[in-house]
Amino acid sequence: MLFTLTYEPAAAAGAPPANRAEPTAAPAPAPGSDIDATVLGFLLHKHPARVQTFEAPVGDIHVFYPEATPERCTVAVLVEVDPVGLVRNKRFRGDAGSLDHFVNDRPYAASSMLAVAIGTVFRTAMTGRSDSYPELAASPLPLRIEIPVVSTRGSDDDLVRRVFEPCGWRVEERRIALDPQYPDWGDSRYSSVTLTGNVRLAEAIRQLYVLLPVLDDAKHYWVGDDEVAKLERSGEGWLAHHPERELITRRYLLHQRSLLAQAGDAPVTTGETPxxxxxxxxxxxxxxxxxxxxxxxxxxxxxxxxxxxxxxxxxxxxxxxxxxxxxxxxxxxxxxxxxxxxxxxxxxxxxxxxxxxxxxxxxxxxxxxxxxxxxxxxxxxxxxxxxxxxxxxxxxxxxxxxxxxxxxxxxxxxxxxxxxxxxxxxxxxxxxxxxxxxxxxxxxxxxxxxxxxxxxxxxxxxxxxxxxxxxxxxxx
CATH class of the missing domain: 3.40.50.150 (Vaccinia Virus protein VP39)
Structure with a gap:
């Protein structure tokens, strides 16, 4: 599974959608800016000249830059998933007697596994901290995110737009056919998604971390009490005012009643404090x-x-x-x-x-x-x-x-x-x-x-x- 994030300072990303839940905190760099796009490496704490590989329970995570020029810089995250290895790992609730644990979309479709990879390799960037470029880290940047395959399990056709547009993204979604040779079969539940907008980098990464499992409406690992804290940390600055906050919370916590109660997804009159x-x-x-x-x-x-x-x-x-x-x-x-x-x-x-x-x-x-x-x-x-x-x-x-x-x-x-x-x-x-x-x-x-x-x-x-x-x- 794969996603890419591109920073192009001179690109006019355009105004955010009118229904954005919260206005951006600062103006994006103006077109024609002389900012070197390779500063993305400093903001992500990953050097553009290196290919880095990280070991994780979900598989090997590769971080590399397909392009890194002063005008345009793109980082890619590729996750090599071993479905059989996951079945054998008790942490992921493998069941060797179930065929769908061996034959599935895990190596291909963006899901909670890609979210785990994002949290692993961009942990510091998600906090918004950058000692070298603090002003850029705190400002909305013209970004483009491409996800070749996104799972939208059990959702309506408009879910990708409903969860990403209020965050300031323009959404281009292309449904993937079940089989291009047989168009009468219709579309699959998978889409190719491109997001463009002026968004703070830390928020963009945290939004992906939360919303990819939300789209899939599933997680590959046991969901415990610490998931509420993860949602609170990753949703800081954008989730509280999101018009689909309830849907996002329910899907992220896998509809578990006890966790929803902890997250305040009930008339517990405690305001913003869980x-x-x-x-x-x-x-x-x-x-x-x-x-x-x-x-x-x-x-x-x-x-x-x-x-x-x-x-x-x-x-x-x-x-x-x-x-x-x-x-x-x-x-x-x-x-x-x-x-x-x-x-x-x-x-x-x-x-x-x-x-x-x-x-x-x-x-x-x-x-x-x-x-x-x-x-x-x-x-x-x-x-x-x-x-x-x-x-x-x-x-x-x-x-x-x-x-x-x-x-x-x-x-x-x-x-x-x-x-x-x-x-x-x-x-x-x-x-x-x-x-x-x-x-x-x-x-x-x-x-x-x-x-x-x-x-x-x-x-x-x-x-x-x-x-x-x-x-x-x-x-x-």
């Missing part, structure tokens, strides 16, 4: 209110809360615990523990463990956080959780967050009686959560305070509920 961010901020506030410095993140997952704890130097000892070894590997990579100093390695530790078993390694801490953990435990195991956390570890404070089932009625994509996540074993109403929290506090010698997380509905409360348990001080 609920998962508000939840993490509420937990940090509770930790500070409790005076905690030594903290356990129980059920840490890939490290969403750990990264916030690590960045706050008031937390002097941080331990992440999870039953999934794979999640701990993700957390270690995100925290860059392999490159951490000895002092940081002493401050941060990742442990394999479970919330339903006592663990002597977890005793003596100021606080333990169970952020969106309790609802993943079978009800029959809640007594074991209570024993392991409140009696076994016995921290000075315990912070528990969990969905408010009352609020589920406000999620239009959530069918009545269904949970927000497929792995939830239950979801408590506010009354049920209070009953559980009060009983645990009474049995284990803690006081408990309940707090709402997110903007509250007058009748149904907040989308998330938080309990702050504090160990009672026994007077001598």
């Amino acid at each position: 609920l998962r961010v508000l939840r993490a901020e509420a937990v940090l506030t509770a930790l500070r209110d409790a005076g905690a410095r030594r903290v356990i993140d129980m059920g840490c997952g890939p490290g969403a809360l750990l990264s916030r704890l690590v960045s706050d130097r008031s937390f002097t000892r941080i331990v992440g615990v999870d039953v999934s070894a794979r999640s701990l590997e993700h957390a270690a990579r995100m925290l860059r523990l392999d490159a951490a100093s000895d002092a940081e390695r002493e401050r941060i530790e990742l442990l394999h463990g479970s919330v339903v078993y006592r663990d002597d390694r977890l005793r003596g801490f100021d606080a333990m956080v169970l952020m969106e953990v309790v609802e993943h435990v079978d009800p029959s195991r809640l007594a074991a959780l209570e024993d392991a956390v409140f009696a076994g570890a016995s921290p000075s404070s315990v912070i528990v967050t969990t969905p408010n089932a009352d609020y589920n009625a406000l999620y239009p994509a959530l069918e009545h009686g269904r949970f927000r996540h497929d792995d939830h074993r239950f979801e408590w109403t506010r009354a049920e959560f209070r009953e559980w929290a009060d009983a645990v506090a009474a049995r284990r010698g803690y006081t408990v305070e309940l707090r709402p997380v997110g903007v509250e509905d007058a009748v149904l409360g907040a989308p998330t509920q938080l309990a702050l348990f504090r160990k009672e001080v026994v007077a001598e």
